[in-house]
Amino acid sequence: MSEPDLLYTDVEEELRASVRSLLADRADAAEVLGRVESAQPLDLDLWRTLAVEVGATSLPVPEALGGQGASWRETAVVAEELGRSVAPVPFLGSAVLASATLLHLLGQGADANAEALLSRLAEGAATAVLAVPLSAFPGSPLAPVSDHGGALSGSIRSVADATAADVLIVPAGTVLHLVEAATATVKPVVSLDLTRPVSDIELTASPSVALAGDGAAAVRAALLVGAGVLASEQVGVAEWCLTTTVAYLKERYQFGRPVGSFQALKHRLADLWQRVALARAAARAAADALATGARDLEITVRVAQALCAQTAVHAAEEALQLHGGIGMTWEHPVHLYLKRAKADEIALGTPGRHRAALAPLVGLTA
């Protein structure tokens, strides 16, 4: 087994720079905070720019399907930057989970409908979501959806990014179906994570097109890809929390000193920095394993998700506490990161579920 490349390539750094400068321009903290209580919390203009101008949605898609033929490594770099700014765009739902589902299906065999949708997702002409709860994890049971001659009925709770979707990819048994979102009821619910709100989907004899291939395998694979890419988002969240808190503790004075000169606080930040360094290595390993289809892919992804989920939550909790009173206000953006980090901890499998699945893979059995 060759060692994974755990660094960022020059191309990845260039991609990061262009995403970061776009987000600095269009999704600063005040902008994001102002949007989250509006009728459409997702920033669809920004989403279009990311897809069409930056090409952030086409990275892992083969060139033959209108993609860039890059890999999940580059996708993970975009996710890291989106995490850093908690930008409210349906990247995870569409460019990661839906695209990974379609890519896996097409890896099993040709399907004209799957190909057409993936091309549209890649070029930014459409947005899709995999209709599973954000809390679904690789191997989790899914809500029953009945299929009567292509008419689907069922309820799916807590789906991320669904309000932006043109198309829903709905698992019914072991078959995946495409459903025009307009023929389903997508009902936003008040969500813990303000910047990635979830919705309930209600299908009532919704017309659908079945896709060829083993849908259950595609869903499982996509959730694993999602868990791996999410680790990079969590690194971005943690990194923002760390750097913002360090900057604040340098300028905040109490007792006639910058509070960052007190050892009690310095040590907490040093520990946090150390944990972020470990999380970054684990997240890069997962992205590289997804890109190369490494033999130990599942181990690497589960390690990264178990660790990075906890690191992001810890970083956000530390950021809030170390900001003191201002950290408890709605006005300060730290709560957006705490809510994202906590929702991300549940997303695509909790750390405990990933550990439980990891243990037998590495020969640790009950």
Place this chain on the structure above:
Amino acid sequence: MSAPATPEQVRGLVADLLAAHDPATTDRLAFLRARWAAGLAWVNFPVGLGGLGAPRALQQVVDAELAAAGAPDNDPRRIGIGLGMAAPTILTFGSDEVKQRFLRPLWTGEEVWCQLFSEPGAGSDLAALGTRARRDGDDWVVTGQKVWTSQAQTARWAILVTRTDPDVPKHAGMTYFLCDMHAPGVEVRPLRQVTGEAEFNEVFLTDVRIPDAHRLGAVGEGWKVAQTTLMNERVAIGGRATPREGGMIGVVADTWRARPELHTPEALDRLTALWVESEALRLAGARQRQQLAAGSVGPEGSAMKLAFARLAQELSGFEVELLGEDGLRYSDWTMVRPEIVDFTGRDAGYRYLRAKGNSIEGGTSEILRNIIAERVLGLPSEPRVDKDVAWKDLPR
């Protein structure tokens, strides 16, 4: 001759060495001296001092080729202080005579080295040290007490930091020497530790004479010289590649697999969480090595050591608890004098107790957190109340 720059070139030099000195028939020391003469001891060192002035990365090629040929090595674990700390300092600050005299027997292991830095009153605050060196003609006369000295009982030479001027602030009045451990006035006493054994020593120095020729760096610049030594110590601690489940996690995972009757669901989740963190630490180490190879030195080294110490302690504590009845026993409290220390050796109780030292030796975890906070994160430093005070006037 220009320095070799490619693996092929050094492979050629290794082949020449092996052809001229067959490891199967050559005496071990003779082979090591021939390797030194060929510049294959440490290829990044200068020509004439066991090296070729070549990139450090090529050393791996040499080591692998020689190991494959069954050649003897210099038993680097036994002489780690000499190789990792004394040698780079001598190379940087030693006179030509000093380099010629000391580096070869250091590398071959003919002369073992130890480090006389820490004192009972100067641990984390090393610059407060009080071992006095006074000039007397061409010699210095040294009196004081050092502590936590590993290998002092076998060492022939020591790197030593002393106080030469008590009337200036602490960092300014130090001088660095090479000290003969066989000189009159050097007394080594074992220091028994919590594991029962005595890995370390106390070293008492009473009117020990050191020739001025064995001074490294200028009088009063001992702190600067010591920094070179300590920087190399951190590199030495952080550097090696480990396979998955290398180190303490592998030992504890093996215990888990061998003892199914001890399993509980709660213990499995704790162990898996520690497995996850150990794997992330391994990956962070790999990432740091990749950064070094790409030419950038990241500050991850101090993160590694913090995490290493914490995980070693949590894992070894977990194992003792897991073992139940067997966790109540201990292999042997006899005071032995190990030459090589294996953090994962002996039994679970030993591993648990020895791991306590991991967050103290080589910079306490608290000092490391200060370093990370100040040098990496740029947070303000602690108020330095002793900065402008003469060493002799410091409260103690």
